[in-house]
Amino acid sequence: MTKRRAPKPIRNAVLGACVALAAAASPSLAEGVERGVVERGPVRIEVLAQGSGPAVVLLPSLARGAEDFDQLAALIAAAGFRVIRPEPRGIGGSAGPVEGLTLYDLAADAALAIEADAGGRVAPVIVAGHAFGNWVARALSAIRPELVRGVVLLAASIGTEIDPGIRASINGSFDPALPEAERLRHLQRGYFAPGNDARVWLTGWHPAVARMQRAATAATPDRSWQRVADRVPVLYVAAVEDTIAPLPTLARLQQELGPRVTLAEVARAGHALLPEQPEATAAALIRFARELP
Numbered sequence: 001m002t003k004r005r006a007p008k009p010i011r012n013a014v015l016g017a018c019v020a021l022a023a024a025a026s027p028s029l030a031e032g033v034e035r036g037v038v039e040r041g042p043v044r045i046e047v048l049a050q051g052s053g054p055a056v057v058l059l060p061s062l063a064r065g066a067e068d069f070d071q072l073a074a075l076i077a078a079a080g081f082r083v084i085r086p087e088p089r090g091i092g093g094s095a096g097p098v099e100g101l102t103l104y105d106l107a108a109d110a111a112l113a114i115e116a117d118a119g120g121r122v123a124p125v126i127v128a129g130h131a132f133g134n135w136v137a138r139a140l141s142a143i144r145p146e147l148v149r150g151v152v153l154l155a156a157s158i159g160t161e162i163d164p165g166i167r168a169s170i171n172g173s174f175d176p177a178l179p180e181a182e183r184l185r186h187l188q189r190g191y192f193a194p195g196n197d198a199r200v201w202l203t204g205w206h207p208a209v210a211r212m213q214r215a216a217t218a219a220t221p222d223r224s225w226q227r228v229a230d231r232v233p234v235l236y237v238a239a240v241e242d243t244i245a246p247l248p249t250l251a252r253l254q255q256e257l258g259p260r261v262t263l264a265e266v267a268r269a270g271h272a273l274l275p276e277q278p279e280a281t282a283a284a285l286i287r288f289a290r291e292l293p
């Protein structure tokens with residue numbers, strides 16, 4: 001088993017409290033959103049935060065940033081939660097080394113944001129990871145179990161292997177060399193349910209971040225992090241028309257993730273999920289959060 005690298009302690013961690021009106025998708029979503037940067041050595045992580053109450057951390061999909069959660073974050077905050085959204089390295093104000101990383105390093109970035117928002121105290125949170133972000137959420141629960149009281153997996157691939165044909169559509173979705181019409185076909189095939197508008201994801205992609213995240217996944221041979229439901233309660237939110245992570249059975253989830261997992265299904269959604277069904281996704285997450293001890 002590969003030895004995990006422990007996260008370094010926070011140094012000069014400061015979470016700002018300025019309202020980010022210009023960067024939010026709309027004035028209604030911008031209300032009450034704080035932006036700040038936390039630091040640890042050469043790593044700088046930009047963090048969006050809003051609301052008050054028990055904390056929920058949202059980790060985005062491959063090559064995408066915190067803005068994907070704008071609608072979901074507003075709904076969760078309105079339900080009485082503190083919502084924390086760290087940007088991945090290479091997006092927004094987040095920066096740091098991008099070579100020689102593992103999933104544990106990316107999980108440590110999320111831990112940095114959690115500890116900074118809590119003022120350095122140990123304050124267990126719910127961590128929700130969308131698509132690729134689900135692997136970071138599970139890795140976080142493995143290296144920093146004291147910080148995680150529950151995990152939500154949103155349109156999540158259970159393992160790290162992706163069908164080559166589907167991977168081609170993932171790559172085509174954010175390939176700037178392709179014509180827009182071809183990118184739309186890839187987006188529709190890989191990410192969106194029939195009838196849902198894939199154009200909303202034509203922008204917001206960061207190919208260099210995808211390369212970094214894939215390399216970090218490949219460099220994490222230890223797979224003990226995958227069985228997250230052996231450690232904490234888990235909610236798996238399945239997009240019923242997901243081609244990347246097809247709808248699993250509860251029995252398979254319990255076999256692969258551990259016994260403490262429940263399943264919620266969201267209809268008329270593909271792997272993108274968040275822009276397709278934000279209200280249904282938020283309702284499932286909020287219900288899970290309120291039922292935790």
